[in-house]
Amino acid sequence: MNGRRVVVTRRPVAVHRAARALGLDVDDDADDADETRRLMARQARIALSTVAMVVALLVGLPLLTAPGDWLWVTLALQPVWVALAVIQLRRAERAERRP
Amino acid sequence: MNATVGASAAGIAFVIILAVTVGTVRPRRYVTVAEFYVAARAVRPWWNGAAISSEFTSAAACLGLAGLIATHGAPMLWYPVGSAAGYVVILALVVAPLRRSGTYTLPDFAQWRLGSAALRRYATCHVLAIGLLYLVSQLHAAGVVLHLLTGLPPWTGWLTVSLVSVVVALAGGMCSVTSVQAVQYWLKLIVFAGVGLVLWYAWRYGAVGGPPEVAGAAAPAAGASLAGAGDPSLPGVLTVLLACALGTMGLPHIVVRVYTNPDGRSARHSIVASQVLLGLFFLLPPLYGILGRVHVPGAHEDQVVLLLPGKMLPGPAGDVLTGLLAAGAFAAFLATSCGVLAAVGGAVSACVTRPSVASFRIALAATAGAALTLTSLTTAGSSVLLVLLGFSLSAATFCPLLLLGIWWRRLTSAGVAAGFAVGGGLTVALVAGDLVGVKVGVVSQYPAPFAVPLSFAVMVVISLLTPGRVPLEVDRMMAMMHLPDDLASPSEDRSSPVDDRS
Numbered sequence: 001m002n003g004r005r006v007v008v009t010r011r012p013v014a015v016h017r018a019a020r021a022l023g024l025d026v027d028d029d030a031d032d033a034d035e036t037r038r039l040m041a042r043q044a045r046i047a048l049s050t051v052a053m054v055v056a057l058l059v060g061l062p063l064l065t066a067p068g069d070w071l072w073v074t075l076a077l078q079p080v081w082v083a084l085a086v087i088q089l090r091r092a093e094r095a096e097r098r099p
Numbered sequence: 100m101n102a103t104v105g106a107s108a109a110g111i112a113f114v115i116i117l118a119v120t121v122g123t124v125r126p127r128r129y130v131t132v133a134e135f136y137v138a139a140r141a142v143r144p145w146w147n148g149a150a151i152s153s154e155f156t157s158a159a160a161c162l163g164l165a166g167l168i169a170t171h172g173a174p175m176l177w178y179p180v181g182s183a184a185g186y187v188v189i190l191a192l193v194v195a196p197l198r199r200s201g202t203y204t205l206p207d208f209a210q211w212r213l214g215s216a217a218l219r220r221y222a223t224c225h226v227l228a229i230g231l232l233y234l235v236s237q238l239h240a241a242g243v244v245l246h247l248l249t250g251l252p253p254w255t256g257w258l259t260v261s262l263v264s265v266v267v268a269l270a271g272g273m274c275s276v277t278s279v280q281a282v283q284y285w286l287k288l289i290v291f292a293g294v295g296l297v298l299w300y301a302w303r304y305g306a307v308g309g310p311p312e313v314a315g316a317a318a319p320a321a322g323a324s325l326a327g328a329g330d331p332s333l334p335g336v337l338t339v340l341l342a343c344a345l346g347t348m349g350l351p352h353i354v355v356r357v358y359t360n361p362d363g364r365s366a367r368h369s370i371v372a373s374q375v376l377l378g379l380f381f382l383l384p385p386l387y388g389i390l391g392r393v394h395v396p397g398a399h400e401d402q403v404v405l406l407l408p409g410k411m412l413p414g415p416a417g418d419v420l421t422g423l424l425a426a427g428a429f430a431a432f433l434a435t436s437c438g439v440l441a442a443v444g445g446a447v448s449a450c451v452t453r454p455s456v457a458s459f460r461i462a463l464a465a466t467a468g469a470a471l472t473l474t475s476l477t478t479a480g481s482s483v484l485l486v487l488l489g490f491s492l493s494a495a496t497f498c499p500l501l502l503l504g505i506w507w508r509r510l511t512s513a514g515v516a517a518g519f520a521v522g523g524g525l526t527v528a529l530v531a532g533d534l535v536g537v538k539v540g541v542v543s544q545y546p547a548p549f550a551v552p553l554s555f556a557v558m559v560v561i562s563l564l565t566p567g568r569v570p571l572e573v574d575r576m577m578a579m580m581h582l583p584d585d586l587a588s589p590s591e592d593r594s595s596p597v598d599d600r601s
Contacts, residue, residue, distance in 0.1 A: 036578040043581065044506060047191035054187050058180070058340045062333060067173045071385060074176040078378035081183050085374040088191050089367055096583040 042095045050088040054081075103409060106422025107248035114286070114429045115263050118437075121278050142277055142359040148372025150277045150438075151356045153284035155182070155347075155373070156380050157233070157435035158240035158401065161287060162428055163483035166400030168388025174331040175388070178483070179381035181340035185347025186377065190370045193348050195363035196505045196580035203358050204446040205351055205497055212504045214570045215512035223450040225496050225523060226351045227466070229489045230443035233352070234261075234436060234470035235477065236485035240401050241432045243479050247402050248425050257474050260429070261467045264436035268444065269460050276437045277359060283430040288380055290427035294420050295386045298411055302390065330544070338545040339487060345551060346490030349497025352435070352442040362584040400481040404428075440466055488530060495522030495550040499558050505580060507559075508573050514562030522554025 057077065065073050142150070160182070167175040202208040205226055210219035241260040242253025267279055330338070347353060360366040391403035394410050405428065408420035444463030448455075451462065496519045503510045529546040532538065542549050562569075570576070 032578050032582070033574050036574070036581050040506070040577065040581050050191040051188055054184050054344065058184055058344060059337065062177060062336055062340070070173045070176045071389075074180045075382060075385065077180045078183060078381055081180075081187050082371075082375050082378050084187050085190050085371045088187065089371050092191075092195070092367065093364070 039095065042098075043092060046088065046091045046095060050084055053084060102415065102418040103421050104249050106418045107425040110422040110424075110426030111245075111248075111259075111429045114283075114426045114433065115259070117282065117286075118263055118267055118279050118430075118433050121275070121282050142369075144360065144365050144368035145372045146281050147277065147356060147359055147369040148376055149284040150280040150359075151353060151369060151373040152376040152380060153280035153287070153434040154352050154356065154438040155377060155435075156284070156287060156431060157482070157486065158237050158428065158431050159483040159486040160380070160384065161291065161431040162240060162244070162401045162404045163481055163486070164384035165387035165391060166398070166403040167481070167483050168384060169391030169395070169398075169403045170400055171331050172392075174333075174336045176385055177336050177340060178343070178487075179384055181343030182347065183374065183377050183381055184340070184344045186370055186374045188344055189348045189353075190367060190374070193501050193505060194357055194366050194370050197354065197501065198357050198360060198366035199363040199580050199582075199584065200576070201579070204355055204442065204449065205349065205500075206446050206450060208504065209500060209512075209515065212570070212576060213510065213512040213515060213568075218512045218516055220450055221516055221519060222497075222500070223446050225492070225519060226446045227443060229349070229493055230351055230439045230466065231470055231473060232485050232489040232492070233350075233439045234466070235473050236482040237432045237436050237439075238470060238474040239477070239479040239485075240482040241429070242474070243399065243401050244405060244425065244428050247405060248421065253479070254475065257471055260432045260436055261471055263433055264440050265464060265467045267433070267437050268441045268463055276441045277356075279437055280434045283434040284376065284380075286430050287427045287434075288376075290423050290430075291380075291383050291387075294408065294423050294427075295383055295390075297420065298390055298407055299386060301412060302393070334541075334545055338547045339490075341551065342487060342491040342494045342547040345498040346492075346494035348501055349493030350489070351446060352438040355442040355445065356438075364584055400483065401479075491530075491547045491550070492523060492526050494547055495526050495554045498551065499555045503555070503558055503562075507562075508577060509562055509566065509569055510558065511562045511565045511568035513565045513568055514558040514560075517561040518554045518558030521557045522550045525550045525553065 057080065061073055061077070062070075160179070164175070164178055167178065197208065200208060200211060202211045206219045206222040209222045210216060238257040238260055239253075241256035243256070245251050245256030245259070246253050268276055330336075357366045357369070360369050387404050387407070390407055390411075391398070395403055395406045398406050405421060405424055408417040408424065411417065412420065440463050443466050444459055447466060448458040448462035451458065499518050499522065500515050504515075526546050529539065529543050529550075533543050538544070
């Protein structure tokens with residue numbers, strides 16, 4: 001798919017630890033751990049930017065708008081959540097596709 | 100009045116028959132417990148999205164929110180916004196890793212991630228508490244509604260809803276619950292939107308008298324409040340928004356739905372689908388709230404919606420509309436009760452004994468019994484306030500567990516246990532104190548902004564103090580949760596076999 005080997009068997013962790021101690025066959029495991037860290041950092045950045053938007057709107061709008069306008073403000077926010085969700089979904093999936 | 104009783108009874112009977120038929124007409128043969136719990140993981144995103152939305156639009160969302168907007172005024176308009184925002188947070192931070200972890204329930208996740216069976220039992224107690232809060236609020240609302248519409252004593256409403264939910268959940272596990280809920284989402288949306296538009300049209304274009312403008316909707320009215328919910332002041336609203344945005348992820352019946360998707364990718368799509376469907380549904384409480392403020396001022400929160408048609412259009416038209424709304428209301432009670440019972444029953448049975456279909460059924464019936472007992476011991480308040488207390492509790496316990504468990508390697512079971520005790524304990528103590536009249540100033544009034552950060556802080560500090568208890572396989576778990584479904588190593592039951600779908 002993207003040139004990465006797909007692991008099809010699951011080996012107990014103990015075997016990995018023993019193998020690493022003996023200096024055998026560790027690239028695969030280390031690769032996995034590195035890739036996990038990279039992907040987690042990327043996903044965390046994307047997720048936190050979405051959550052920051054949500055928090056800004058949820059805290060900012062009740063403080064900044066007048067109660068008389070709240071009917072329209074709150075109705076308008078529902079489509080905004082949907083848009084944020086769709087953008088978050090697309091960014092998260094793109095991050096996973098990137099090799 | 101007799102015609103109203105007849106129409107309401109017909110509507111309620113229709114929904115109950117629909118639920119039992121959809122739920123039991125094609126009982127599947129389940130080979131393993133996993134299949135029974137999670138509908139064999141073959142539910143499609145839009146179908147699951149409708150089920151998630153249906154579970155979330157409980158009595159509180161259908162009747163209570165509109166009632167609160169009518170009685171407490173404009174600040175309550177923020178509650179539906181906060182509840183829907185919770186799904187964006189779930190999508191961004193929780194859903195795909197949680198699904199890929201391959202655990203069924205929140206206590207399952209706690210045990211898998213932190214390797215402690217004691218922690219699992221401790222988390223199960225919290226699941227049970229939140230589930231019972233939800234169930235009691237549904238049963239009380241059912242009692243109030245049935246009494247209002249037909250004059251029957253409230254306990255008939257409690258019994259009807261709990262019996263039908265138990266039957267549906269027992270008959271086919273999560274698969275039948277999923278179908279019942281998805282069907283009921285569309286039923287609720289069509290009924291509440293249709294009746295709402297008819298009433299709005301009747302008010303705006305002639306047929307009904309009453310003031311043409313909403314007088315004083317912006318002026319907050321004083322009313323009962325519980326843990327900051329129902330408090331129309333700005334800090335009260337922000338407290339509820341925080342509890343909703345962070346608490347949704349820890350609701351046992353919402354999270355268990357994620358496991359019915361085959362993989363992390365489709366779980367994400369389900370949440371986006373339910374975001375769309377919820378956004379659609381949450382346009383309705385403001386509509387009913389405004390109608391209720393104008394036409395039935397001073398009514399009980401959970402009754403406002405159902406009183407509207409009779410007040411606005413006396414005669415046959417009003418009776419038919421009341422019957423339709425009664426059907427929609429019972430669809431809401433049943434959908435949420437079924438989902439909560441199945442989720443809590445699954446969590447409790449897996450904790451008490453070796454998981455089996457029989458123990459799941461016993462746990463489910465016992466949970467329903469406990470909910471009925473609690474309902475009979477308490478008096479009916481507003482359904483929204485009880486549900487929001489569940490949100491506060493979940494935001495102070497399961498939210499830090501999920502966020503730290505998914506994104507932070509150094510979390511330990513000791514840290515989680517301490518965080519649960521402090522966050523959950525503080526919330527419960529403050530609310531209990533508030534109810535008996537012991538107030539600790541602003542903390543008592545708005546517990547969530549204090550309990551949630553405190554719970555996070557305690558979890559982090561205690562985890563850092565107990566580094567020896569970080570699970571050995573934490574790297575493998577992180578890889579399993581965060582690598583895409585087709586890259587990570589397959590384990591026991593991450594996805595259902597293709598030929599397993601019937």
